[in-house]
Amino acid sequence: MAREVDRPRRLHRTDWMALLSGTLFVVLGILIVTRSITDPLVLVSLVVVGLGFSGLVAIVARAIRGK
Structure with missing residues (x-):
């Protein structure tokens, strides 16, 4: 059983x-x-x-990420 500190962290x-x-x-x-x-x-x-600019940036970031 791996200790909690040994597991790699997932970044958000x-x-x-x-x-x-x-x-x-x-x-x-x-x-x-x-x-x-x-x-x-x-x-x-x-x-x-x-808000339109924020939405546009979010869409472009998601497209670049490939999600």
């Missing part, structure tokens, strides 16, 4: 959609708190474009 793959979406919302939150963005239309458009 990067979840690009979650990483980029989280970064987007943190940055937008900072911009809202500092009042750099005051127009709701600009905010909504940045959210839509940012």
